[in-house]
Amino acid sequence: MAKVIKLRKGLDVRLKGKAVPEVAAAVKAADEFVLVPDDFVGLKPRVVVKEGDSVRAGDALFVDKLHPEVKFVSPVSGTVSLVERGERRKLLSVRVKPDGSGAAREFDTKGDVKALLLESGLFGFFRSRPYDVTANPEDKPKAIFVSAFNSMPLAQDFEVALKGQETEFQAGIDALAQLAPVYLGISAQQTSSALTVAKQCEVNVFDGPAPAGNVGVQINHVWPINKGEVVWTLGAEEVIFVGRLMKTGRVNLERTIAVAGSEVKKPCYVKAFVGQKIDSLLEGQIDTEKHLRIINGNVMTGLKTSTDGFLAAHATEINVIPEGDDNAEMLGWIMPRFNEFSTSRSYFSWLLGKKREYVLDARVKGGERHMIMSGEYDKVFPMDIYAGFLVKAIIAGDIDRQEQLGIYEVAPEDFAIAEFVDSSKLELQRIVREGLDILRKENE
Amino acid sequence: MKALRNYLDKIKPNFEEGGKLHAFQSLFDGLETFAFVPRTTSRIGSVNIHDAIDSKRIISFVIIALMPALLFGMYNIGYQNALAAGTLGEATLLGMWWFGFLAVLPKIVVSYAVGLGIEFTVAQWKHEEIQEGFLATGILIPMIVPVTTPLWMLAVAVAASVILAKEIFGGTGMNIFNPALVARAILFFSYPSAMTGDNTVWVAGKSILGAGFDVTSADALSGATPLGMAAQEGFAGYDQTTICNAISGLIPGSVGETSLIAIALGAALLLWTGVASWKTMLSVFVGGAATGWLMQAVGLTSIQWYEHLVLGGFAFGAVFMATDPVTGARTEGGKYIYGLLIGFVAVMVRVMNPGFPEGMMLAILFMNVFAPLIDYCFVQRNISRRAKRAVQK
Numbered sequence: 001m002a003k004v005i006k007l008r009k010g011l012d013v014r015l016k017g018k019a020v021p022e023v024a025a026a027v028k029a030a031d032e033f034v035l036v037p038d039d040f041v042g043l044k045p046r047v048v049v050k051e052g053d054s055v056r057a058g059d060a061l062f063v064d065k066l067h068p069e070v071k072f073v074s075p076v077s078g079t080v081s082l083v084e085r086g087e088r089r090k091l092l093s094v095r096v097k098p099d100g101s102g103a104a105r106e107f108d109t110k111g112d113v114k115a116l117l118l119e120s121g122l123f124g125f126f127r128s129r130p131y132d133v134t135a136n137p138e139d140k141p142k143a144i145f146v147s148a149f150n151s152m153p154l155a156q157d158f159e160v161a162l163k164g165q166e167t168e169f170q171a172g173i174d175a176l177a178q179l180a181p182v183y184l185g186i187s188a189q190q191t192s193s194a195l196t197v198a199k200q201c202e203v204n205v206f207d208g209p210a211p212a213g214n215v216g217v218q219i220n221h222v223w224p225i226n227k228g229e230v231v232w233t234l235g236a237e238e239v240i241f242v243g244r245l246m247k248t249g250r251v252n253l254e255r256t257i258a259v260a261g262s263e264v265k266k267p268c269y270v271k272a273f274v275g276q277k278i279d280s281l282l283e284g285q286i287d288t289e290k291h292l293r294i295i296n297g298n299v300m301t302g303l304k305t306s307t308d309g310f311l312a313a314h315a316t317e318i319n320v321i322p323e324g325d326d327n328a329e330m331l332g333w334i335m336p337r338f339n340e341f342s343t344s345r346s347y348f349s350w351l352l353g354k355k356r357e358y359v360l361d362a363r364v365k366g367g368e369r370h371m372i373m374s375g376e377y378d379k380v381f382p383m384d385i386y387a388g389f390l391v392k393a394i395i396a397g398d399i400d401r402q403e404q405l406g407i408y409e410v411a412p413e414d415f416a417i418a419e420f421v422d423s424s425k426l427e428l429q430r431i432v433r434e435g436l437d438i439l440r441k442e443n444e
Numbered sequence: 445m446k447a448l449r450n451y452l453d454k455i456k457p458n459f460e461e462g463g464k465l466h467a468f469q470s471l472f473d474g475l476e477t478f479a480f481v482p483r484t485t486s487r488i489g490s491v492n493i494h495d496a497i498d499s500k501r502i503i504s505f506v507i508i509a510l511m512p513a514l515l516f517g518m519y520n521i522g523y524q525n526a527l528a529a530g531t532l533g534e535a536t537l538l539g540m541w542w543f544g545f546l547a548v549l550p551k552i553v554v555s556y557a558v559g560l561g562i563e564f565t566v567a568q569w570k571h572e573e574i575q576e577g578f579l580a581t582g583i584l585i586p587m588i589v590p591v592t593t594p595l596w597m598l599a600v601a602v603a604a605s606v607i608l609a610k611e612i613f614g615g616t617g618m619n620i621f622n623p624a625l626v627a628r629a630i631l632f633f634s635y636p637s638a639m640t641g642d643n644t645v646w647v648a649g650k651s652i653l654g655a656g657f658d659v660t661s662a663d664a665l666s667g668a669t670p671l672g673m674a675a676q677e678g679f680a681g682y683d684q685t686t687i688c689n690a691i692s693g694l695i696p697g698s699v700g701e702t703s704l705i706a707i708a709l710g711a712a713l714l715l716w717t718g719v720a721s722w723k724t725m726l727s728v729f730v731g732g733a734a735t736g737w738l739m740q741a742v743g744l745t746s747i748q749w750y751e752h753l754v755l756g757g758f759a760f761g762a763v764f765m766a767t768d769p770v771t772g773a774r775t776e777g778g779k780y781i782y783g784l785l786i787g788f789v790a791v792m793v794r795v796m797n798p799g800f801p802e803g804m805m806l807a808i809l810f811m812n813v814f815a816p817l818i819d820y821c822f823v824q825r826n827i828s829r830r831a832k833r834a835v836q837k
Contacts, residue, residue: 013493226834293485299492321492325483328449332481333500340496346505346717347496362485366498367477367573370617373502374774375721384830388774389823404827419491423498424617427490 002196004188005221007208009382011417013341015153015299016357017267019258019317021160024268029098030280032310033076033273035061036093039313040072040124042133042440045091053080058105058120058251061094067137073121075253075273077103093310096275104250113178117242120251125238125313129219129231131440132411141180141232143223146173148195148236149187149206151213152300152416154260156316158236159192160269161256166194168243169236174200175246176239180232185218208382210300216414220383225409237316258317259285261299262359263292272311279307281318291323293362300416301429304362324361332365340365343379343421369424377418377428385409387418391428394435399442407439452476470567474574499576499616505719506580509710510764514587516706517699518544521591522656524647524696529657543656544591547648548699551586554595558602559585566611577616577623577770578606584624584764587700588757588805589631590638590645597635601627621812622771625805632805640672640801646696669697671756671794672801690754701760711763720767723776727783728762729753734784735791745795752791761790761804771812775822782818786811 037045044065049055055074064070078098086092107120117123118137126135126144135141148158162169176182182201190196196203204222206212215233225231234242237255244252253274260267264285272281278294286292288307296305297315311318329335336348341358349356377387385406393401412429419428458465459472476482477500486492522540526532559582567574585602605627610619632639639645646669649659670686689695693703701707714720736749752758766772766786773782786807793803800806 015493224830224833226830228834293492295492302492304492319492323485325485327481327483328446329481330479332496333478333498333504337496342496344495344497344501344718346501346719360493362492363481363494364484364486365481365494365496366500367482369499369573369575370615372499372577372617372770374769374772374779375776378776384826386775386823386826389819404830405823406826406830416491420493421495421497423495423502425494425498427487429490430487 002186002203002205004205004207007206007212007217007221007382009379010151010209010211011343011380011421012151012209013153013360013417013420014355014357015321016262016359017260017264017320018154018357019157019160019260019267019269021157022268023160023256024266024270027270027272028280028283029100030273030277031097032081032277033074033078033096033098033275034093034277034310035072035074035096035275036310036312037062037072037091040134041127042131042437043124045072047083047091047094049080049083049094051080051083054078054099055080055096056103056105057253058107060121061096062091064124064134069118070123070134070137071119071121072124073251075251075275077101104252107245107249107251109246109249113175116245117175120245122238122242122245122251125241126232126234129216129225129233129411130408131436132216132413133436133440135232139230139232141230143183144176144180144232144234145183145185145215145219145222146176146201146234146236146239147185147213147215147218149185149190149213150298150316151187151210152298153210154258154299154317154319155213156237156256156258156269158316159190159195160258161237161240161316162192162194165240165243166192168240168247169194170198170200170243171246172239172241172243173198175242176234177201183218183222185213185215185222187213211380211414211417212382214411214414216409216411217382220385220409224384227403227408229408235314235316238314255311255316257281257311257315259320260317261295261320263287263290263320263322274311274313276311278305278309278311278318281311282307282320286320291326293321293323295319295321300420301413322359322361324363327361327363344423364425366423366425368426371424371426373423376421376423377415380417380421381414383409383414387415391415391426391431394431397438399439402435402439407435412436449480452479467568470564470572470574474564474567477573502719503576503580505713505717506764507583509713509719510580510583510587510700512706512709513700513703513760514548514583515541516693516703517587517701518548520544520693520695520702521547521648521699523694525649525656525659528647528649528659531657535657539655543648543652546652546655547591548586550595551589551593551598551699552583554599555585555602556582558599559606562603562606562611566615572615575616577610581606581624581627584700585627588624588628588698588760590640591648591699592645593631593638597631597638601630601634604630617770619770620816621809622765622768625765625809625812628805629809669756669801670695671697687751687754690751698757698760701757704754704759707759707763714763714767720763721769721772721779723779724767724772724783725762727780728766728787728790731784731787732758732762732791733787735788736795739791739795747795752794756794756802757804758790761808762786765804765808766811771815773815773818775819778815778818778822782811782815785814 045062046065047062060071076098081097082095084092128135177200188207295302299319381387390405415428459469519541521544526535609626691704736752790803790807
């Protein structure tokens with residue numbers, strides 16, 4: 001039996017608009033697909049196609065400048081319609097117009113797994129800790145961690161995506177196991193035997209509120225990272241990508257994503273490819289007259305986008321909530337505000353029970369201050385790390401202190417719940433991201 | 445409501461960079477966010493939703509929690525005035541409160557005017573938002589001084605404290621010392637006669653705008669606080685009703701500190717809403733009680749351990765001052781140590797120091813200095829655990 005790790009710290013925010021666990025009928029075909037280098041954190045890209053080139057699914061669009069063997073491939077077959085560049089010729093995106101032929105590059109699955117993953121573009125989905133950046137193929141990771149659940153509000157339920165893909169998932173794990181020992185974290189609510197008795201890996205069960213599903217939290221409890229060590233992480237659905245490649249020799253980047261949130265008319269799951277244009281996923285699902293915030297990924301960690309945006313490489317859901325910038329709420333510092341969720345009992349929404357689902361908009365609901373209250377972060381930070389002190393060390397730019405306090409073990413997403421509850425409204429994820437970037441530059 | 449919103453939106457450009465009223469931007473911003481929840485939405489690359497709690501809400505609840513003690517303190521001022529004038533029979537409940545209100549209101553006004561004036565100026569100068577921390581400090585200061593404190597002294601102390609104890613460190617959240625206690629310490633050491641003097645400071649002796657009574661006998665005015673008396677003469681000469689009066693609060697003392705019941709109401713609100721840490725608060729009482737018991741057991745004092753907790757500023761300090769999250773210990777374990785030591789030092793000063801009958805202010809300020817050291821020890825344990833782990837592998 002798998003080890004059960006109980007976590008007490010954390011917070012489950014109940015939001016309205018959870019996706020019904022059913023896959024909706026086929027959505028409108030998207031007329032454009034995009035691969036965005038910025039989705040792969042820490043990557044310096046070099047584009048390898050020109051506008052007008054025709055590509056198959058699995059053909060490289062850009063590669064890592066420092067490690068050209070790390071390729072990033074087209075999710076569909078078609079024609080390269082745009083190589084978008086920004087200031088100082090920074091590569092912003094590579095767009096592909098699909099031709100609908102379904103042509104895909106065939107890979108030989110017999111040889112070395114790592115070489116295959118690099119060539120097929122799936123290695124690009126690996127991330128490494130420390131720094132939570134796209135993995136470096138020269139590193140020797142001590143382990144590969146996969147979290148099979150996302151505990152954030154409105155997140156994808158991985159068991160919906162897993163349905164019918166069980167053998168692919170196991171094939172993916174088998175392939176990973178050839179690179180390093182694999183650790184799979186599952187939640188106490190998951191029952192699928194593909195997860196609970198997965199082979200070739202150590203399964204750990206995590207029972208607790210968000211962010212228990214964060215792979216960083218799981219690493220901290222199973223085998224914490226020390227200075228000098230490297231751990232690779234991979235999204236659960238990306239393990240299925242690997243499995244499909246191993247079974248068919250083709251790259252198939254199709255996800256089952258959750259379209260969820262209070263402003264989605266019928267929250268559900270849809271099949272979508274990495275980089276698919278978002279308007280095809282939200283057709284008929286939102287009221288375009290309203291001030292809405294469409295989030296590319298999870299409400300706690302994703303970036304703001306629009307219907308013209310494209311499904312981010314690692315995104316497993318699209319969340320839509322009210323923007324809230326047209327809201328004129330009076331005297332917020334004293335009103336009871338029953339509609340507002342708060343962990344503080346100075347609001348009275350706790351009277352209405354824990355089962356209630358809230359509609360929250362994108363307002364920050366307060367001004368940014370210095371850190372005032374103590375212990376706020378620690379209550380929702382289920383790691384053996386003093387989160388508040390670490391954030392202060394990052395703000396102060398004290399690198400030695402950051403190392404001592406455990407910065408190598410964290411990723412920005414681990415601070416998402418802390419940022420949500422923070423009464424001083426500090427942008428913790430941004431602070432941590434910048435801290436990690438500076439540290440990486442110093443160490444390399 | 446809508447009209448006000450529209451009006452604010454219309455005049456807002458005047459206060460922005462380049463507008464003709466730009467010098468008052470921090471003031472405008474302060475008032476706007478006071479009237480309406482700010483509409484700023486979260487930036488890209490951040491959490492998209494936020495808890496409704498913000499520092500305005502927290503500070504508001506601190507102020508609400510102070511209200512019972514403040515309102516009772518006003519009543520007690522009237523009561524002490526009538527008692528000294530020997531006219532307790534004629535005085536009405538409302539009349540006594542009204543007298544106290546008139547006596548305290550100018551202090552609150554001066555404290556806010558001076559403190560907020562500095563805060564607004566600094567915020568404008570640094571292009572920052574107004575920080576609401578002073579809203580609590582500004583009401584705490586009049587509550588921890590004697591009722592007869594001259595307004596000019598108060599103004600000097602508030603200004604010195606806001607500038608020296610808070611703004612030069614970077615504002616609310618960066619200060620080392622509790623600004624309200626620093627203001628009191630400045631008064632205490634600069635104008636000792638006005639703060640404890642010959643014990644003529646605790647009772648207001650002049651009628652205000654027709655309310656209250658003129659006290660003619662100078663003797664009647666020299667009502668020492670029970671704690672001051674105990675320090676001089678021991679508790680022997682004091683009658684047993686003192687402790688009951690100290691619980692209800694009908695004793696001479698600083699404006700807000702006298703009533704244990706009113707403070708308990710505020711404490712209940714602070715603990716229930718989670719604004720104050722129960723760990724700090726409880727530890728202060730435990731530390732004070734234990735030290736008081738020990739001192740009496742070894743025969744250094746005749747004051748009972750529970751009398752320490754009830755008299756003087758002990759309870760007020762424990763509930764409203766020691767629990768300041770900025771200047772206190774920030775680690776959960778550290779909060780116990782921090783609280784216990786505050787209680788210990790406060791009672792030590794009371795018992796061992798012949799000069800000061802009260803030790804709470806000094807205890808908290810003293811422990812403010814040591815809070816980072818306490819935290820350091822706890823954080824260092826975490827650090828060495830991590831370092832050890834790396835060696836073991």
